[in-house]
Amino acid sequence: MQAVTxxxxxxxxxxxxxxxxxHLRRGEILAAxxxxxxxxxxxxxxxxxxxxxxxxxxxxxxxxxxxxDQILLEISDGAxxxxxxxxxxISARPVDPVSQVRLMLEAYMRFALDNPNTYELVFCGSxxxxxxxxxxxxxxxxxxxFENFSEPFREIAAAGRLKSGTAQSAAExxxxxxxxxxxxxxxxxxRTWSSSDDLMSLMLDGLLDGLxxx
Amino acid sequence: MQAVTxxxxxxxxxxxxxxxxxHLRRGEILAAxxxxxxxxxxxxxxxxxxxxxxxxxxxxxxxxxxxxDQILLEISDGAxxxxxxxxxxISARPVDPVSQVRLMLEAYMRFALDNPNTYELVFCGSxxxxxxxxxxxxxxxxxxxFENFSEPFREIAAAGRLKSGTAQSAAExxxxxxxxxxxxxxxxxxRTWSSSDDLMSLMLDGLLDGLxxx
DNA sequence: TCCGACACTAAACGGGAATCACCCAGCCGT
DNA sequence: ACGGCTGGGTGATTCCCGTTTAGTGTCGGA
Numbered sequence: 001m002q003a004v005t006x007x008x009x010x011x012x013x014x015x016x017x018x019x020x021x022x023h024l025r026r027g028e029i030l031a032a033x034x035x036x037x038x039x040x041x042x043x044x045x046x047x048x049x050x051x052x053x054x055x056x057x058x059x060x061x062x063x064x065x066x067x068x069d070q071i072l073l074e075i076s077d078g079a080x081x082x083x084x085x086x087x088x089x090i091s092a093r094p095v096d097p098v099s100q101v102r103l104m105l106e107a108y109m110r111f112a113l114d115n116p117n118t119y120e121l122v123f124c125g126s127x128x129x130x131x132x133x134x135x136x137x138x139x140x141x142x143x144x145x146f147e148n149f150s151e152p153f154r155e156i157a158a159a160g161r162l163k164s165g166t167a168q169s170a171a172e173x174x175x176x177x178x179x180x181x182x183x184x185x186x187x188x189x190x191r192t193w194s195s196s197d198d199l200m201s202l203m204l205d206g207l208l209d210g211l212x213x214x
Numbered sequence: 215m216q217a218v219t220x221x222x223x224x225x226x227x228x229x230x231x232x233x234x235x236x237h238l239r240r241g242e243i244l245a246a247x248x249x250x251x252x253x254x255x256x257x258x259x260x261x262x263x264x265x266x267x268x269x270x271x272x273x274x275x276x277x278x279x280x281x282x283d284q285i286l287l288e289i290s291d292g293a294x295x296x297x298x299x300x301x302x303x304i305s306a307r308p309v310d311p312v313s314q315v316r317l318m319l320e321a322y323m324r325f326a327l328d329n330p331n332t333y334e335l336v337f338c339g340s341x342x343x344x345x346x347x348x349x350x351x352x353x354x355x356x357x358x359x360f361e362n363f364s365e366p367f368r369e370i371a372a373a374g375r376l377k378s379g380t381a382q383s384a385a386e387x388x389x390x391x392x393x394x395x396x397x398x399x400x401x402x403x404x405r406t407w408s409s410s411d412d413l414m415s416l417m418l419d420g421l422l423d424g425l426x427x428x
Numbered sequence: 429t430c431c432g433a434c435a436c437t438a439a440a441c442g443g444g445a446a447t448c449a450c451c452c453a454g455c456c457g458t
Numbered sequence: 459a460c461g462g463c464t465g466g467g468t469g470a471t472t473c474c475c476g477t478t479t480a481g482t483g484t485c486g487g488a
Binding site: 125139170172175177180183184193194199202206211 | 257338339343346353357377378379380382383384386387389390391392393394395397398401404405407408412413416417419420421422423424425
């Protein structure tokens with residue numbers, strides 16, 4: 001589509017960018033990287049493995065991405081965007097804010113358990129391995145998620161239904177509690193846990209009961 | 215003690231092991247490794263750096279430790295042992311089990327914030343980086359901590375004061391909630407958080423209020 | 429026909445963990 | 459007193475990692 005427009009505008013000069021290969025390669029790399037990353041995690045998804053999977057030299061990846069972290073962060077962006085859309089969808093529903101919070105946290109935890117490697121990369125990774133600047137885009141997406149999530153808490157606080165603390169701190173605690181549960185389930189799969197469904201609903205009930213009146 | 219016995223048995227043959235140097239070196243390495251590890255984290259504490267700090271070749275470390283992970287896990291063991299002792303101390307106090315739980319969780323979170331790199335290595339690390347078998351000893355220590363921590367929950371459950379769930383699942387949820395809070399504070403120091411003291415007490419109050427009757 | 433941009437590559441670099449083949453000093457039994 | 463064994467220690471090496479450099483082939487446009 002865009003190529004056509006460009007061609008119509010300047011039939012004899014441009015029409016160079018959408019030559020085809022460049023854009024396709026980028027997608028191929030992302031697809032291969034995502035497969036390997038999901039299967040083997042951050043450390044397992046090496047540049048060379050990804051390049052081999054695409055059928056290209058390892059150097060070629062640097063034509064399309066600044067470095068390894070950019071590739072994996074771009075994958076994470078896609079996943080977080082899905083999470084954000086889930087949250088936006090929930091906040092559009094005409095239900096009371098407490099139910100919204102519960103739905104969002106439940107969606108959050110299911111997302112984490114469904115995308116354990118992505119979740120670990122984005123939410124468990126220490127700031128040490130990937131610099132803050134590189135993460136900027138991904139972090140901003142995460143912030144938008146949290147922002148969207150804390151909105152119902154502001155409504156709850158405005159209605160005077162918070163047992164203590166501020167909307168901000170209550171939202172942080174609720175998020176942290178659910179994060180703790182899924183991060184332990186993901187990173188310590190060898191421990192003998194109660195059923196994850198039980199734990200999730202116990203965490204939700206407990207936190208909401210402890211934070212919100214009624 | 216054993217050395218003495220051996221010497222008494224065969225005065226002219228053994229008495230070789232406690233030659234001195236070996237033991238000292240091991241301690242020196244652990245001390246240097248701990249310093250670097252606390253200062254620079256898991257990735258920053260390389261074999262070469264540790265060896266340089268001791269004033270010895272990198273190969274020498276392999277005389278005393280199987281590999282890098284063993285060094286860092288041995289350091290972690292020491293830290294967790296301190297945590298375990300805190301817990302044992304608390305469980306000896308003649309207070310009601312709910313207060314014990316609160317004290318233990320508070321000690322746990324303070325420990326985490328005081329030893330962020332150790333905490334991250336032991337409680338946030340994915341199983342991928344260090345194999346389960348290697349971690350066996352450290353994991354067992356962690357299990358003893360959790361076991362000790364869940365004891366008051368069993369008392370609470372026995373008294374019928376659990377709002378829902380079992381002693382096991384309630385203990386897991388309480389632990390997970392506090393873990394989530396400190397792990398986020400540690401691994402996402404760039405976010406703008408409410409004061410960590412506020413968050414900690416809100417998490418404690420909220421969880422206990424939500425999990426336990428009265 | 430030549431030029432420059434572009435996708436790509438082979439080779440190399442520096443730095444990680446871990447291993448190898450060796451040293452060398454001290455203690456053993458003789 | 460002495461030759462051999464042993465155990466701490468070493469330098470060189472291996473393998474893999476992410477990343478860089480210098481160069482190759484191809485193709486659209488003048």
